[in-house]
Amino acid sequence: MSELIRRSALELAAGLKSGEFSSVEVTRAHLDRIHSSDDDFGSFITVTDDLALETAKAVDAKRSSGEELHPLAGVPVALKDLVVTEGVRTTAGSKMLENWVPPYESTVHTKVKDAGLPVLGKTNLDEFAMGSTTEHSAFGNTRNPWNLDRVPGGSSGGAAAALAGFQAPLSVGTDTGGSVRQPAAFTGTVGVKPTYGSISRFGIIAMASSLDQVGPMGRDVADAAALHELLAGHDPLDSTSLPDEVPGFVEAARRGDLKGKKLGVIKQLRGEGYQDGVIDSFTSALDVAAAAGAEIIEVDCPSISYALDAYYLIMPSEVSSNLARYDGMRYGLRIEPDEGPVTAETVMAATRAAGFGSEVKRRIILGTYALSAGYYDAYYGSAQKVRTLVQRDFARAFEEVDVLVSPTAPTTALKFGAESDSDPMALYLGDVTTLPANLAGIPGLSLPSGLADGMPVGLQILAPARQDIALYEVAGPLEAALTAAGGRVLDTLAEGLTAK
Amino acid sequence: MTESSEITPEQVQHLASLSRIAMSEDELKALAGDLTTILGNVARVNEVVSDDVPATSHPIPLSNVLRPDVVGPTLTSEQALAAAPAAHDGKFVVPQILGEE
Numbered sequence: 001m002s003e004l005i006r007r008s009a010l011e012l013a014a015g016l017k018s019g020e021f022s023s024v025e026v027t028r029a030h031l032d033r034i035h036s037s038d039d040d041f042g043s044f045i046t047v048t049d050d051l052a053l054e055t056a057k058a059v060d061a062k063r064s065s066g067e068e069l070h071p072l073a074g075v076p077v078a079l080k081d082l083v084v085t086e087g088v089r090t091t092a093g094s095k096m097l098e099n100w101v102p103p104y105e106s107t108v109h110t111k112v113k114d115a116g117l118p119v120l121g122k123t124n125l126d127e128f129a130m131g132s133t134t135e136h137s138a139f140g141n142t143r144n145p146w147n148l149d150r151v152p153g154g155s156s157g158g159a160a161a162a163l164a165g166f167q168a169p170l171s172v173g174t175d176t177g178g179s180v181r182q183p184a185a186f187t188g189t190v191g192v193k194p195t196y197g198s199i200s201r202f203g204i205i206a207m208a209s210s211l212d213q214v215g216p217m218g219r220d221v222a223d224a225a226a227l228h229e230l231l232a233g234h235d236p237l238d239s240t241s242l243p244d245e246v247p248g249f250v251e252a253a254r255r256g257d258l259k260g261k262k263l264g265v266i267k268q269l270r271g272e273g274y275q276d277g278v279i280d281s282f283t284s285a286l287d288v289a290a291a292a293g294a295e296i297i298e299v300d301c302p303s304i305s306y307a308l309d310a311y312y313l314i315m316p317s318e319v320s321s322n323l324a325r326y327d328g329m330r331y332g333l334r335i336e337p338d339e340g341p342v343t344a345e346t347v348m349a350a351t352r353a354a355g356f357g358s359e360v361k362r363r364i365i366l367g368t369y370a371l372s373a374g375y376y377d378a379y380y381g382s383a384q385k386v387r388t389l390v391q392r393d394f395a396r397a398f399e400e401v402d403v404l405v406s407p408t409a410p411t412t413a414l415k416f417g418a419e420s421d422s423d424p425m426a427l428y429l430g431d432v433t434t435l436p437a438n439l440a441g442i443p444g445l446s447l448p449s450g451l452a453d454g455m456p457v458g459l460q461i462l463a464p465a466r467q468d469i470a471l472y473e474v475a476g477p478l479e480a481a482l483t484a485a486g487g488r489v490l491d492t493l494a495e496g497l498t499a500k
Numbered sequence: 501m502t503e504s505s506e507i508t509p510e511q512v513q514h515l516a517s518l519s520r521i522a523m524s525e526d527e528l529k530a531l532a533g534d535l536t537t538i539l540g541n542v543a544r545v546n547e548v549v550s551d552d553v554p555a556t557s558h559p560i561p562l563s564n565v566l567r568p569d570v571v572g573p574t575l576t577s578e579q580a581l582a583a584a585p586a587a588h589d590g591k592f593v594v595p596q597i598l599g600e601e
Contacts, residue, residue: 103579196559210558239565240558309542320519327520329594334585336595337522344597345520353522361521365531366538368515369507382545384555389548391556424534425541441559465560 002029006494009075009169009223010250016063016074023056023063023074027118030076034120034167042142043152043162045081046089047121052076055118062116072230073116078168080159081122082129083214084203085109092205093125093137093155096332096355106203107235108172108214115230120168123158127357128323129179129207131155132430133414136359141416144187146455146493150413153183156217160187163219164493170227171217176207177311178409178434180215181446185408185458188448188489190224190475191217193434195465196441197242199228200235208318209240211311211438219490221447221475225249228468244466252469253476259293261474264401268304269433275411277452282407285449285459285482292481294474299397299404303389307436310386312428313370313379314439320367323360326352362424391440398464403474406433408446408458433460443468445475448489449482456489507535 004026007015015021031049038044059074084090086105091097112119126136134142134157142157144150145165152161156173160183163171173180175193184191192215199214206212216227228249235241265286270279286296328334328351329344336342337350356364370379397404409430418427437444442465449459459478463470509528512535516523523531577590586593 100583103575103582197562236567240560240562242560242562303548306545306548309545312538312542313545324519328585330580330592331583332585342595344595346522347595348520349517349522352520356521361523361527362531362534364519364521365512365515366535368519369511369535369539372515378543378546379539381555382549383542384557385549385553386545387556387559388553391559423537425537428538439559 002032004029005033005166007169008220009072009218010226012075012169013072023059023118024053026074027052027056027076027120030120030168037165037167040143040148041145041161041165041167042140043123043158043165043167044078044121045091045093045124045139045158048088048119051088052118052120055113055116059116059118070115070230072226074118075170076118076120076168077112077170077172077227078120078123078159078162079109079112079172080125080156080174082125082174082205083108083122083172084205085119085122088122090122090205091139092129093127093139094355094357094360095138096326098138098333100332104203107200107237108203108231111231112172117170123156123162123171125158126155127360128205129155129174129176130319130359130363132178132182132427134158135416136357138357144413146187146413150415150455151186153186153409153413155179156183156191156215159217160184160189160191163187163189163217164490166494166497169219170223172227172231173215173217174204175213175215175438176211177315177431177438180217181434181444181458181460182409182430184217184446185448186413186456188456188493189217189219190221190445190447191215192224192228192445192471193437193443194228194232194468195242195443197240198244198443198468199231200238200241202235202237206322208315209322210318211315213438221253221472221479222250224445225253225472242466247469249469249472252472256473256476257293258289258474258477258481261294261403262297262401263289263294263474264297264299264397264404266304266397266404266406267298267300268302269406273410273429274407275452278407278409278411278457281450281452281457282459285478286405288481288485289478292477297401299400301393301397303386303393304436306386307390307439308428308432310383310390311431311435311439312366313383314387316363316367317370317380318367320364320371323364326355328352387439390436394436394440394442394462394464403470404462406460408460409433412452412455412457437462441465443471445471447475447479450486451489451492505539507532507539
């Protein structure tokens, strides 16, 4: 395999700038890697060779004519197939949109295009981002490059596998309850859920609008920071977009120092239900942070015990409302009923029966129930109040500490089919560590803390809302300290791939 | 209240019809079981909240987000109709909406 695919996005950016190689060479190396490995990984739903090479050529031409370029110009990126791309099929992992070619452009793709990043393709995901294993995609499973018998996590499973499998140096995911951070943890990569509103949701196919957030993903903290800088910023097309300046995240990751930093360990996010190897890795990482001068403080966030319950009322409620748009009338699938009258109502019912998978249907039905007259106050209303309590708990904790830390997920990557054996609540429990940040709107980042039984373990950092920079100020030096102490997690995998 | 209530396949049928999703008997039965389990758990949200806790609908509320009232670019009707399952004469074609009567 080409040596170029081993390099980080910022190393590629430096090599492109110095003229060591061209964007066409870099892009071709990644496309070759995708074509030789995607039968194994299944990271991509659509690979956009021509589009990627066209962008690469244009960037190379601009560079040789001395034009000023974005620092990441020419560095390829993969987009989760929930990001709308004008003229390029966008499926959301659903049969409903199997052949949908969007007539408009998302702000994320506009920014990526304007900066000159070749788009390698659209990555696999759980249908409409609902799931945490990528097993709910209508386009087949994505396999974890660390072990093909295990899931890559989800819902941004394709995005994470593309990074870990050295198919793409950068990925764009989305995170509604952990869909960027958990797959990053499962694949030994870095995933960030910015503050709600940091990155525009215009053209991101909606799941639960008060929780959805686009997230940058990379193989190290600085790469994710660079992509975050590119994607963040106010967008008048998204009324929830924050009118904040975008600070230097890469710089923050580089100059960050753990000395004197107060790291709060959330009491409620460890203990029972957590795999031993995950807790061991987390505890060792805290020791490394302490040795580098960080102060470790235990903090109490009692409402977090109820966050899962509130999330599994609020999210499906918003899902049931958002997915009402798939009615078989204006775009997407249309199916006529096998028998009986063909009316708008029966066509909608037949279309939605055929177009949605089981998890999507379950969440729509659950949400419809929670929003029903008579149950609204008890379920949706109370869940929104819990949301306030979770926000208050975090606010109180951040008075004492700079950031909060926890394992990103209670386990390492599960085997395929683990979900179907368990009751629906058991599989939702895996989100317990990540979803409180979505309820509160605060930013979170997952970085690898080590290995447990040969599979990567993620450590989650949470910061106060609109202070995403605090994530990088801790993640940068923590990554450096962990690498110095135990080596880089992804290098273990890279050695294996090279040998193969 | 609702804590221990069991969801029946008939209730799921009602929800499915509100959600416009055709469902088989097997699906209705499976979902009734799932919903009973899930709701039995998540109903705990009632335990912690009291009347004096305000509800949060959006994590970071912004108010009066408006744009200048000027005409901007929009999709053409050709673009809007390009992905339609059926279109005719610049309009979406939909199945019969009203009854025969």
